[in-house]
Amino acid sequence: MTEPNQLLFFFSALGAFNGFLLSIYFAVNAKKKIFANYFLALLLLVLSIRIIKSVFFYFNPQLSNIFIQIGLSACILIGPFLFLYLKSYSNNDKPNWALHTLPFIVGITILGISYPYMEHRIVWSKWIVTGIYLQWLIYILASFKYLKPIFKKLKEKEKLKDIDVWLLSIYLGVAFILLAYKFGTYASYIVGALSFSFVFYLILLLVIFRNSRETTFFQEKEKYKNKAIDKETSNLIEQKLTIIVEKELFLDPNFTLEIAAKELQVTKHLLSQYINENLGKSFSNLIKEYRIEKAKQLLQTESNFTIEGLGYDSGFSSKSTFFTAFKKITGFTPAEYQKLHSK
Numbered sequence: 464m465t466e467p468n469q470l471l472f473f474f475s476a477l478g479a480f481n482g483f484l485l486s487i488y489f490a491v492n493a494k495k496k497i498f499a500n501y502f503l504a505l506l507l508l509v510l511s512i513r514i515i516k517s518v519f520f521y522f523n524p525q526l527s528n529i530f531i532q533i534g535l536s537a538c539i540l541i542g543p544f545l546f547l548y549l550k551s552y553s554n555n556d557k558p559n560w561a562l563h564t565l566p567f568i569v570g571i572t573i574l575g576i577s578y579p580y581m582e583h584r585i586v587w588s589k590w591i592v593t594g595i596y597l598q599w600l601i602y603i604l605a606s607f608k609y610l611k612p613i614f615k616k617l618k619e620k621e622k623l624k625d626i627d628v629w630l631l632s633i634y635l636g637v638a639f640i641l642l643a644y645k646f647g648t649y650a651s652y653i654v655g656a657l658s659f660s661f662v663f664y665l666i667l668l669l670v671i672f673r674n675s676r677e678t679t680f681f682q683e684k685e686k687y688k689n690k691a692i693d694k695e696t697s698n699l700i701e702q703k704l705t706i707i708v709e710k711e712l713f714l715d716p717n718f719t720l721e722i723a724a725k726e727l728q729v730t731k732h733l734l735s736q737y738i739n740e741n742l743g744k745s746f747s748n749l750i751k752e753y754r755i756e757k758a759k760q761l762l763q764t765e766s767n768f769t770i771e772g773l774g775y776d777s778g779f780s781s782k783s784t785f786f787t788a789f790k791k792i793t794g795f796t797p798a799e800y801q802k803l804h805s806k
Contacts, residue, residue, distance in 0.1 A: 506545055506548055509540045532579065536571045539598060542599040545603065545634070546606045550609055567598070599641050613627045613631050692741075700733070701741070703728070712726060720734065720746045753778075755789055757777040763804045
């Protein structure tokens with residue numbers, strides 16, 4: 464093997480090998496036994512099997528057909544395990560894993576016995592693998608709904624938590640690997656393997672180099688554990704919060720937690736903790752509620768302005784943000800609300 468090929472083999476195989484080790488870590492040694500992490504372990508395992516098969520086939524075309532068949536068959540579980548991981552993490556419950564895995568395992572086993580790769584390579588390359596990639600794509604699309612809150616934060620320019628970055632990275636990484644296998648123009652086998660290594664280490668770097676003082680690895684900590692606010696301080700913050708409403712500070716589209724804390728003469732951390740623990744919501748959601756209340760008043764009393772304009776006057780920075788927040792909080796669109804309540 465030439466030196467360039469040695470480097471290619473090393474980098475393409477390294478990600479798969481470490482992905483395999485990390486899958487064992489999540490399955491056995493994770494500090495917190497989060498059920499979703501078992502799906503993550505299985506996702507990394509089947510990805511690693513697929514990648515290892517690609518690497519060895521590229522550098523050793525005489526590789527056993529059984530191993531090739533196993534590697535290709537593993538792909539049929541990548542989509543389901545991605546879906547199950549995101550679903551179980553987002554809903555914090557145990558989804559029906561058997562429904563999403565057993566039919567595919569049985570189906571690919573029957574196909575593997577009826578059409579062994581060794582004797583039916585054309586059938587595998589033309590039909591079976593195409594079907595597997597299509598199923599993979601369908602599950603990627605189905606998984607998107609569990610990331611909608613994260614994309615909403617991005618759209619509204621809210622700060623993402625470390626776990627948001629992790630989930631988004633896993634989703635985009637799996638989608639990128641599928642595209643690399645499906646559309647790689649140069650030696651697609653090795654393109655997919657290299658993509659996995661690249662994505663794997665990029666995701667780890669994103670997690671490692673972000674400020675993670677408030678999080679454990681892939682699991683949010685209880686932010687304010689053992690730091691309860693005393694009653695006197697709590698009452699004081701409650702009184703001060705009225706300043707935001709009285710002065711209508713929330714009408715500024717750029718009004719932030721930092722600005723609010725400075726105005727109320729409390730620390731940013733203390734204000735955030737009070738809102739989270741005592742009001743059960745985030746600062747951004749609290750400000751949205753204030754803005755919606757203002758919008759409701761304007762919709763009832765103002766008829767000479769466009770609904771979009773009233774949204775801007777209520778502190779929203781865009782039409783889409785205003786319409787989405789209004790519908791979520793009131794159950795009506797601004798136009799429906801105005802029709803019902805206008806004087």
